[in-house]
Every structure is written in structure tokens, then in C-alpha cells.
Amino acid sequence: MNTFEEKNTEKQTINETQQFLTFTIADEHFGMELHQTREIIEYAGITKVPLMPQFITGVINLRGEVVPVIDLSVRLGREPITIHKRTCVIVIELNSSEQNCVLGLLADAVNEVIDICAMDIEDAPAFGAKIRAEFIQGIAKKDDDFIVLLDAEKTLSPRELAHLVEAELQ
Numbered sequence: 001m002n003t004f005e006e007k008n009t010e011k012q013t014i015n016e017t018q019q020f021l022t023f024t025i026a027d028e029h030f031g032m033e034l035h036q037t038r039e040i041i042e043y044a045g046i047t048k049v050p051l052m053p054q055f056i057t058g059v060i061n062l063r064g065e066v067v068p069v070i071d072l073s074v075r076l077g078r079e080p081i082t083i084h085k086r087t088c089v090i091v092i093e094l095n096s097s098e099q100n101c102v103l104g105l106l107a108d109a110v111n112e113v114i115d116i117c118a119m120d121i122e123d124a125p126a127f128g129a130k131i132r133a134e135f136i137q138g139i140a141k142k143d144d145d146f147i148v149l150l151d152a153e154k155t156l157s158p159r160e161l162a163h164l165v166e167a168e169l170q
Helices: 003-015 158-169
Strands: 017-025 028-033 037-042 056-062 065-071 088-095 100-107 109-117 136-142 145-150
Touching (some): 017 145, 028 109, 056 100, 088 109, 109 136
Parallel strands (some): 028 145, 065 100
Antiparallel strands (some): 037 088, 136 145
16 A cells, blocks of 8 residues: 555544444443444343342343343442433443353443544543453543443453353352
8 A cells, every 4th residue: 555545544544433322320421332232221120130240230031032231330340320210221232253142231321322533532541540441442522521432342241251250159
């Protein structure tokens, strides 16, 4: 590729926008790539499953499919979500090389879908985020707020979640 083509491709990548579903957990703003979201449902109760780790709040029946629900706040090392009228479950679908996985994520509220330009996404800070660095895809700024963009494939990896469940059962 010649220099002109390389610069042109670089400009396209920098100006490329992605859509993110933004949501709130304990007054903090988070985002996740929209293409991973299957649907958002109103919180209507969760069936508890005995002997599960604290971050798995239970399961829901989604049109005949049993879907585990993860308290994203606990998964990120915070206090469990307190259920209120805006609490919802974000149903996501992860397509990894190992398998397809459908999970529900408990969130305090869903905010909106936003377009974020690649050049407006900063790298995850090396310190101070109180979230494992590999969980963070980047940080975006919208108005006066920062949005922590989560990497769902790493935060909710079926393999890592299975290891965490096994570790707690031992």
C-alpha cells in the first residue's frame, strides 16, 4: 500500500463511528457495543439458583430459554444492585470461538444508544478505574460525563465465568 492509501485508510478508521448502548450502575455511566445487545427487558423478578457465586443473581425465562442473569455491579467489584422501578435486564449475545452465549445483565437503568467516533475513545487508564483494565475497551466523553466502555467479550467471557463458578464451589 502506498503512503496515500495508508493515510486514507487511517482517516477512515479514526472517523469510523460505533454504536453503544449506555446504561447506569450506581450513578456511573457504562457502555457496551450495541451489536452485542439482543434486547432490554423490564425487571420482573429472577429465580434464584442455589450455590451460585454472588455475581450470578439467578435465571430468567426468556420465551422458553433459560438465561443466567449477572449483577454487573458485583462482577465489576462493587456492591450489588438495589432493585427499583428503572432496574432492567440487558440481554446480550456473545459469539466467541468456544460457543454462543446468551446472558442477562442487571443494570440500574438503560440510558440511550449513542454513536461514538473512534477518535473520541480514549484508552483505558492504567490506574484509578477500580475495574480490571482488560474489562475496559476505552473511555468516551459525552457532554460532561465519562462513559466507561466495557469489553463484553472479556468482562463476561463464558470460560472465565465458568472458572469463577468452579472456584466458589470448591
